[in-house]
Amino acid sequence: MTGSVPKSNYSDAAEEENNKIPILFTPLKIKNMELKNRFVVSPMCQYSSKDGYFNDFHFGHYTSFAKGGSGLIVIEATGVVPEGRITYGCTGLWKDSQIEGLKRIVDFSHEFEAKVGIQLAHAGRKASNEVPYLDGARNSHLTIPFDHPSGNGWKVYGASPIPWNEVMAVPIEMTIQDIENVIESFKSAAVRCIKAGLDFIEIHGAHGYLISSFLSTTSNKRTDSYGGSFEGRVKLLIEVVKAVRSVWTTEKPLAVRISADECVREADGITESPLNGWGINDSIKLASILEQYDVDLLDPSSGGNNKLQNIKPVPLYHVPYSSAIKNSIKERSGKLLVSAVGLIDNAENSESILQSGSADLIFLGRPFLRNPFLPVEFAKQLNLKIDYAPQYQHARNSSLLYSSK
Template identity: 50%
Template sequence: MSLNEFTYPYDLPNNYKGPGSPIVKPGDESKPIPLTFTPITIKSLTLKNRLVVSPMCQYSSHNGEANDWHLSHYSSYAKGGASLVIFEAAAVQPEGRISYADLGIWSDEFIAPLKRCVDLVHRLGSTAGIQLAHAGRKASSIPPFLEGARNSIPSDQPNGWEVFGPSEIKFNDNMSLPHEMTKEQIKETIEAFKQGALRLLKAGFDMIEIHNAHGYIGNQFISPVSNQRTDEYGGSFENRIRFLLETITEIRSVWPTEKVLAVRLTCDEWLEDGSGWTMNDTIELVKILDTMDVDIIDCSSGGNSTKQKIKVEPLYQVPFADSVKKHTKNLFVATVGLINTGNEIEDILQQNKADIVMLARPFLRNPHFVYQVAKELNQTINYQIQYERGRE
């Protein structure tokens, strides 16, 4: 181990189980531990609690490569006790980036920088996942915290490139018109997902999530809003889901079955006329995924149409997870979206509406959000050992 890599210069106490793990005090042996702080095992992945860092784009990469920002960012959640830290969307092709500042996985050169981040997360007692992605027609845009946020950068401008999607349909007037992908390009993109998964295996990740939500390429294919093809990748429900199913099959050809594979879904596009992808479509898709080597469905919504009418309120996406739970035999289910308190998390789990809770903004506000949840639920947990003095 290099002197620049973190390791403890002493043996840890025998009763220390790492940040985020529950502590049972003498006399409290009969006191039930909140479900939030009970472990769950999904194949080879054991989570010490149900609090998971949802993938959040950082727009901090130079030409797709992870750097010190990613190392400090993701390790902070491991120190804070999250059981699983899911890294941001990693684009499988350069033209699949949302912006020029996105993380990538299209080159072997990216393996070592990512492995450095994964290794530190592991040494700090957490597990590491990552989102495998392609932005499709929403690519080549300006990062969301800069002037002109989300607008396309034209292909003839610096940091811009030509974009591709299932059909020649713009997401909105401020974004580029995508080229309709040829069948050869579709095959190349699916192969890129496969090669990306192989690189992530070499980087040591415990879990991959396929990004099939929020208007990115998988979502674009399954939705009639963005897919008006007339070949075997468009038209019928069976044809529109073909891209996703083939992607799963190719990823699984290199991603071992004992390692966890998740799919993030836009469960409903929130179109009042029902013309887009709906929850009924999601249920039919989940029944198919239930028979494949998929382990987790991450239930989100929206992002593929400017006509969406989202009723944003606390826990507004939990019903999607609840519905998926009722229609699956083999899949674990994750929920997301405006979940902010320990009591909300515990209620979701107690009511069996989801198996794990993925959180984004709460962790941005407080990388040690797990500690906050433990206080709310009156559960004593281990802190990162160097931070124990800050408990009270």
């Protein structure tokens, strides 16, 4: 046990010193989950698992964010089936024995009033890759063959037999039975999430992985009920949402991550029809549908589904997507929450996004890797005094913990 932990980010003295609490540091209630602030650790693959199990690395990694004051920690893309992993080093939740290591992370994080979620995923045609932090692997995108002597590869499945690039495997087009099995696997993984004590589930529908590849006309050439029209291409995602919701009951928060824009245009050399693939207007339309199926949060990112994507990462480059979707929700008086992600690395920008109404939560990735105590750093940037892990209170003489007033 860690001992008593403050239930909010603020002591009485802090509240007296601060004139106005920034939105970034205010609570947010989503269904039965109340976050102490708007900081979310974005799901980031660590490629440090063996056979999908959560181990000591994951425990140390994720609980550092809990001690650092994050409101919500979203655990990395976790395969609902073995062949749904991006690499052999990815975490999984396809069998009950994988629950224990995950539950250990959740229980300890709860000691610090942090909520914990997980991103349930299937990598589709981008599965069976080498662990990217190994020498030369990051940009190779080379599929490990299913019969490789290392045993680290497997057969790759997708919406259509279209590889992501010339050196990745041609995926096996999924049969209706394959699709139904995957949907059932998402449902079974959600049951394990309940047993692990998780607070939040995000379904991974972005970055060219399985669900994302079904959404786009550039990767989905099916002629059955899971292809063709917009309604056909979103069918897999909707059925996954419904399956998860059948066990992850309505009082529990559910999110979906999407690539709001595939980021391909006619000028990029795309010859498919329609030329632009999946775009922001499709995402706005999808948002209204997802809300009808009891999705609470949409997490817009971009790209990842096409090798010809044209993306120029600059600070806040995903925020216009969040803002466009959020505005469409406001126009129809919807309740769907929206997050912002993508090169957000300081407190001023985070707060301005929330103040402008472009998003309700800030998902931060690499900044948390650089500093697990990011809320403390951002508090300093905003001249705000906050409480944090009581075991570290003796460090309060540090200028990081006091306002400059």
